[in-house]
Amino acid sequence: MVNGSEPTMPQVLGSLQQAGYKVTAARRTVIETVLGKDRHFTGAELVAEVFAADRSVGRATVFRTLDVLVDLGVIGRVHRPEGGHGYVLCPRGHHHHAICSRCGLVLDLPGCPLNSEAGQDTLVAGFRLQGHRLEYYGLCQACQTKDN
């Protein structure tokens, strides 16, 4: 990946336990598969890959584990250029993504270009800000050089 701050297998398993979730074989398989991805993916894609790795893991379990991982902050949901939404592996801490609108590559951007959270409390009168979501779209280096 682009920077080295992605969570590792033991880290995620630790977070799981710490949050009160059980560490099961199915979850291991799903997490291993997710950690191997370097671009956004759909639930269906993940189901296929997990199924290829372990035929006994159920469809519902994959989606349930995705929910858990979103809850833990290991992955996030993003819009996909094609419409619908996908999932993407997230490094820890506040950050945003640059998404290649051609191949789906996801780059993690360190930091946040927005002003301090304090300044944004007054974004709109009376609105209590809780968070934000920022996604950049464009072409990654590889896709720029491909003709067409």
Place this chain on the structure above:
Amino acid sequence: MVNGSEPTMPQVLGSLQQAGYKVTAARRTVIETVLGKDRHFTGAELVAEVFAADRSVGRATVFRTLDVLVDLGVIGRVHRPEGGHGYVLCPRGHHHHAICSRCGLVLDLPGCPLNSEAGQDTLVAGFRLQGHRLEYYGLCQACQTKDN
């Protein structure tokens, strides 16, 4: 709504024609329904409302009209806190949204807090920026005062 820059019925119909689309009864009904909304909505919600207004409008036509309106820039797609995505009425020009995570109210934010586009060309080495999507989440004034 919060600011007065939302498109009006004649404006949207004009845009429709100008873009080469025909002005039909079904589209009028869908557009009227959309213009009456002040928060994000799902396709299904809109289908129900349009159907209530005119029982003869088909499901597919509602979604087709939504596509046209996205194309015209009258509405945009946003993430919904509950997951999935929704549609939201948009004023013209580059802007972003503040979305109440409790009631779904959407506030249009004039301008853009990000630095000039020029500066963002170098966001990540080699990445050619095409655009971005920014959404704020929080509680609107009304929802802050509601107990819980």
Place this chain on the structure above:
DNA sequence: CAGATAATTGAGACATCGTATCAATTAGGT
């Protein structure tokens, strides 16, 4: 280690959201 127990699982039906097909209708230019 064994037993208790609550979380988790797989299977598959179901729900939601949106799209494709297709013959019939209709808007808009002439």
Place this chain on the structure above:
DNA sequence: ACCTAATTGATACGATGTCTCAATTATCTG
């Protein structure tokens, strides 16, 4: 009024998740 292509409604379909439920299993307690 006529022509023609765009649009329509109905319906089947597809993609993406969610729910139910009985069976299993990870973790805790002793």
